Amino acid sequence: MLFKVGIPTAPSRLVLRHATRSITKESATQSNQVISNKQLLYTTDPLTPGSIFFLPHGTRIFNKLVQFMKNQQIKYGFQEVITPLIYKNKLWKQSGHWENYSEDMFKVMGNVSKEDHEVQDVSNEAHEHHHEHEHNAEDEEYGLKPMNCPGHCLIYAKFDRSYNELPIRYSDFSSLHRNEASGALSGLTRVRRFHQDDGHIFCQLEQIEQEISNTINLIKNTYGVFGIETKEIEFHLSTRPEKYIGDAKTWDNAEEQLTQVLNKTTGENSWKIREGDGAFYGPKIDVLLTDAFEKKHQVGTIQLDFQLPTRFNLKYVGEEGNRDHQPILVHRAVFGSLERFFAILLDHYQGKWPFWLNPRQAIIIPVNEKHVGNAEALQKELSGDILNHDEVISPMTGYNFYVDIDKRNETVGNRIKEAIQKGYSYILMLGDKDIELGTVAIRSRDNRKVSNLTSQEVYKMFIDLEKHYK
Numbered sequence: 001m002l003f004k005v006g007i008p009t010a011p012s013r014l015v016l017r018h019a020t021r022s023i024t025k026e027s028a029t030q031s032n033q034v035i036s037n038k039q040l041l042y043t044t045d046p047l048t049p050g051s052i053f054f055l056p057h058g059t060r061i062f063n064k065l066v067q068f069m070k071n072q073q074i075k076y077g078f079q080e081v082i083t084p085l086i087y088k089n090k091l092w093k094q095s096g097h098w099e100n101y102s103e104d105m106f107k108v109m110g111n112v113s114k115e116d117h118e119v120q121d122v123s124n125e126a127h128e129h130h131h132e133h134e135h136n137a138e139d140e141e142y143g144l145k146p147m148n149c150p151g152h153c154l155i156y157a158k159f160d161r162s163y164n165e166l167p168i169r170y171s172d173f174s175s176l177h178r179n180e181a182s183g184a185l186s187g188l189t190r191v192r193r194f195h196q197d198d199g200h201i202f203c204q205l206e207q208i209e210q211e212i213s214n215t216i217n218l219i220k221n222t223y224g225v226f227g228i229e230t231k232e233i234e235f236h237l238s239t240r241p242e243k244y245i246g247d248a249k250t251w252d253n254a255e256e257q258l259t260q261v262l263n264k265t266t267g268e269n270s271w272k273i274r275e276g277d278g279a280f281y282g283p284k285i286d287v288l289l290t291d292a293f294e295k296k297h298q299v300g301t302i303q304l305d306f307q308l309p310t311r312f313n314l315k316y317v318g319e320e321g322n323r324d325h326q327p328i329l330v331h332r333a334v335f336g337s338l339e340r341f342f343a344i345l346l347d348h349y350q351g352k353w354p355f356w357l358n359p360r361q362a363i364i365i366p367v368n369e370k371h372v373g374n375a376e377a378l379q380k381e382l383s384g385d386i387l388n389h390d391e392v393i394s395p396m397t398g399y400n401f402y403v404d405i406d407k408r409n410e411t412v413g414n415r416i417k418e419a420i421q422k423g424y425s426y427i428l429m430l431g432d433k434d435i436e437l438g439t440v441a442i443r444s445r446d447n448r449k450v451s452n453l454t455s456q457e458v459y460k461m462f463i464d465l466e467k468h469y470k
């Protein structure tokens with residue numbers, strides 16, 4: 001069900017410059033690996049195939065993407081939740097995964113003797129316990145979650161729900177595991193462990209249009225931040241397949257709403273229909289990006305689901321007091337898999353991260369040894385509120401930047417060259433004259449032009465860059 005993540009393709013590329021390169025699938029992945037090796041972003045290990053180790057600098061980028069999305073989701077009315085990784089197979093049977101998705105799931109075994117022991121402890125405390133002697137092997141089998149939706153349905157079902165609470169929107173950045181064949185694993189795009197900017201919206205039928213419209217706008221605006229224009233994004237509407245659940249009228253209604261939303265948000269001729277290609281549990285909109293090799297990659301997705309609310313017996317009380325209303329479930333992701341989106345960005349920027357996303361935002365080069373003290377003070381100041389704070393405990397909010405110092409006994413020219421190779425956005429040079437004037441000589445990675453700015457001016461510029469996602 002839901003988000004397909006294991007598309008066996010190289011990361012997509014959206015800029016034309018790649019069209020002239022004759023890169024094969026493999027070499028595009030390799031080229032990402034080369035950048036990663038140079039910038040120390042991520043690694044893997046045969047002891048855990050298909051699971052990524054994000055190194056400190058890769059983690060900085062990953063966390064920025066997550067933070068970016070968390071902020072957007074607050075604006076869009078989502079509430080973040082943290083949910084379990086493993087569930088008894090009873091849950092997966094209820095959700096339908098055991099039947100339809102079992103082979104793609106990792107199973108986790110409990111420990112019978114230990115669980116028995118715990119039951120005993122509880123009994124000793126004179127609690128009535130119904131589960132004693134009920135153990136069987138099936139009870140001990142857990143599934144590692146491939147999706148968050150069943151967990152979110154459990155939360156929904158924990159409370160009485162009323163029409164005036166809807167839509168309820170849960171977001172979750174949990175890691176997910178899917179048992180991809182080991183031979184198919186590749187880079188960041190085909191993995192066993194990944195994270196989604198996952199979200200589930202429980203709403204009424206007539207709220208679908210607004211929710212989908214919000215999601216499409218979020219997708220367009222988010223991709224825009226990374227320089228991906230709306231005309232580069234493809235929206236595909238997949239409609240009722242031959243085998244479907246629910247009644248045809250509900251499907252027609254939902255498809256009509258999706259059609260109207262697509263017309264409104266993307267324009268009448270700017271999306272495609274895939275007749276009969278919907279999931280059996282509901283119609284969906286797939287969001288695709290095409291790379292320079294005409295290869296399409298699914299990133300975001302919006303899926304309507306009439307099935308899980310039934311399977312989990314989800315209800316809400318209607319305005320007229322009837323308790324029997326069933327919400328519609330919308331699954332949606334904007335980035336999709338964060339690992340895959342990371343790969344897309346690696347390819348997109350070729351290691352030249354914009355300042356706000358760059359794990360190496362600035363480096364200070366003291367001209368010689370006697371400038372090191374000033375360089376360190378400058379580093380502390382420009383790093384921002386966490387480091388440049390006199391209290392023992394750092395503040396929760398503020399602007400913080402990744403600023404390094406290169407105080408090696410190398411020529412300034414060599415250190416600048418190396419800083420550019422490493423991808424620092426800004427290089428700050430500090431010598432006698434700068435210290436005397438109370439300024440610093442600053443240049444960007446891409447332009448030799450040097451400006452002389454005060455530290456406050458530099459810090460203000462950094463804040464401005466981050467605010468505008470530059």
Ligand SMILES: [Zn+2]
Pocket residue numbers: 002147148149200331332
């Ligand atoms: Zn879902």
